[in-house]
Amino acid sequence: MAFDATEQLGTGRESAEAAFAFYDSLDPVDCDAMIGRWRGDGFSTGHALDGVLERFGWYGKEFVDADNVHPLLFSTAGGGIRRVNPALMPLALGLRFPQLNNDASARAFRLIQPLMATSGSKARLRMTEFRGKISATMCYDQRPIHDVFRRVDDDTVLGAMDMKGMDEVFLFLLRRDRS
Numbered sequence: 001m002a003f004d005a006t007e008q009l010g011t012g013r014e015s016a017e018a019a020f021a022f023y024d025s026l027d028p029v030d031c032d033a034m035i036g037r038w039r040g041d042g043f044s045t046g047h048a049l050d051g052v053l054e055r056f057g058w059y060g061k062e063f064v065d066a067d068n069v070h071p072l073l074f075s076t077a078g079g080g081i082r083r084v085n086p087a088l089m090p091l092a093l094g095l096r097f098p099q100l101n102n103d104a105s106a107r108a109f110r111l112i113q114p115l116m117a118t119s120g121s122k123a124r125l126r127m128t129e130f131r132g133k134i135s136a137t138m139c140y141d142q143r144p145i146h147d148v149f150r151r152v153d154d155d156t157v158l159g160a161m162d163m164k165g166m167d168e169v170f171l172f173l174l175r176r177d178r179s
Contacts, residue, residue: 019045019171020131023158026150028135031125034149034157037062037073038174043158049170052094052101056109060174061138061147069123069138071147074113085118087142095166130162149174 040060044050059073059081072084094100121141128137130148138147144164149157155176160169 016045016047016168019043020169023150023160023171024131024133026152026158028133029149029151029157031066031127031136033151034063034125034136034138035065037177038157039177040073041173041175043171043173045171047168047170048095048098049161053172055101055103055106057106057113060177063125063138064121066125068121069125070118070121071123071138071140076113077110082113083118083122084113084116085142086122086140086145088116091143091163092165130160 038060040053040058042051042054057075059075062070062073062083064070070083072086072089073081074084076082123138123140126137126139127134128139128146128148130137130146133150136149138149138159140146146162147159148162149159152158152173155178157174159172159174161172162169
């Protein structure tokens with residue numbers, strides 16, 4: 001049975017306090033457990049990034065090994081998956097202007113997405129301490145971002161995106177892609 005965040009936290013937007021209490025209750029995950037492709041999903045807490053990745057066609061992440069990670073996979077119009085270079089993503093712009101999270105911006109992103117494609121790894125996995133526990137962490141190569149994972153079950157992790165300059169940590173789910 002797949003993990004359902006609403007079973008843990010109820011429905012609708014959850015307070016950051018309740019979401020982090022849930023995150024903090026979870027066990028750490030080691031780097032080896034992260035190897036593979038994962039589908040991303042939202043974990044609504046009222047953060048400015050809630051729903052943005054999903055609207056823009058986010059597929060998830062792929063962990064080849066500890067030194068080769070593809071942090072941003074997006075679905076293509078033809079049903080494929082494209083690796084996108086996070087250094088080319090206008091994240092600060094999206095945080096500063098949340099009104100850009102709209103269908104027109106998503107369509108524009110899909111048009112320019114091929115220009116942002118990469119074949120090379122853009123992150124790596126390391127064990128780091130965050131909120132009192134040592135757990136697998138995806139460290140971006142070109143951005144001051146760490147995604148720290150906690151185990152929900154064998155096929156689901158809850159990630160906390162900690163970015164330098166961002167006031168609040170952003171939470172998201174990853175589910176192991178078995179296809």
